[in-house]
Amino acid sequence: MALFRKKKTIRINPLPIHEIEQKKASIPEDMVKNCPNCKRILINNQIAEERVCYHCGEHLHFPAKDRIDWLVDKGSFETWDEGLSTSNEMNFPGYTKKISQAQQLTGLNEAVVTGKASLNGLPFCLGIMDSQFIMASMGTVVGEKITNLFERAYELGLPVIMFIASGGARMQEGILSLMQMAKVSQAVSKHQQAGLFYCAILTNPTMGGVTASFAMQGDITLAEPRAKIGFAGKRVIEQTIRAALPDDFQSAESLLENGYIDEIVPRTEQKEKLDLLLKIHSK
Structure with a gap:
């Protein structure tokens, strides 16, 4: 009987392109995003507080203020x-406008937030860099705020935890930006010589002069999974040495394997890890 059974034909009428575009446009921009690693769609209100992709575990951008609310008591x-504000001392074209746009985008005055807090009742000094503010590049105000962080921590006898992300020195400020490397490093050294603890957590990306200074001065240096960490960019190095570099070059996993960092800690474990380190090293 199967020979005489009529086959059903299912016809799919595709939507016109303009209707597809209208449907896409009807989705609010703040409702969904794409994971930068697996490219799959993420619904914002379904992303955990730690800002980790629920498909592949990629660590997403974590705004400084949100990270503070998540971490501290x-x-x-x-x-x-x-109140520290950046001025265009070098009269670099368009720099003032760029600063203003970054402030509107992030709600921050500059690329780093510093202060004092507690975690499970343990006091410490905290610095968090936000890569959405001109790639968290290090200018004079960023350098001043981080220097003050370590100097006040020294005066208070408190440990410092720094969440670090940066594209390097801020080119719009020229040599004034590069001077911050030595300035911050001296403040870190003074803090450490007093027997006070400094934990650096390297997030994606941590590059340039920041890596060549305080990012690698931690008593304990942690990193988030797959964070890109290095000085010069991969393409620049390949063009210089005229050789291809491995795919995992400058990844946190590669740095751990070669002894440059102490441990890779996912965000879901960071609170517990930092609580333990503060208990061990607090005076």
Whole structure:
């Protein structure tokens, strides 16, 4: 009987292109995003507080203010140097506008937030760099705020935890930006010589002069999975040495294998790890 059974034909009428575009446009921009690693769609209100892709585990951008709320005891954060503002000392074209746009985008005054807080009742000084603010590049105000962070931590006898992300020195400020490397490093050294603890957490990306200074001065240096960490970019190095570099070059996993960092800690484990380190090293 199967020979005489009529086959059903299912016809799919594709939507016109303009209707597809209208449907896409009807989805609010703040509702979904694409994971930068697996490229799959993420619904914002389904992303965990730690800002990790629920498909592949990729660590997404974590705004500084959100990271503070997630990490520290509620109501314990006391912000420092919020009134410091960047000026265009070199008269670099378009720099003032770029700063203004970054401030509107992030709600921050500059690329780093510093202050004092507590985690499970343990006091410490905290610095968090936000890569959405001109790639968290290090200018004079960023350098001043981080220097003040370590100097105040020294005066208070408190440990420092720094979440670091940066594209390097801020080219719009020229030599004034490069000077911050030595300035911050001296403040870190003074803090450490007093027997105080400094934990550096390297996030994606940590590059340039920041890596060549305080990012690698931690007593304990942690990193987030797959974070890109290095000085010069991969393409620049390949063009210089005229040789191809491995795919995992400058990854946190490669740095751990070669002894440059102490441990890779996913965000879901960071609170517990930092709590343990503070208990061990707090005076």
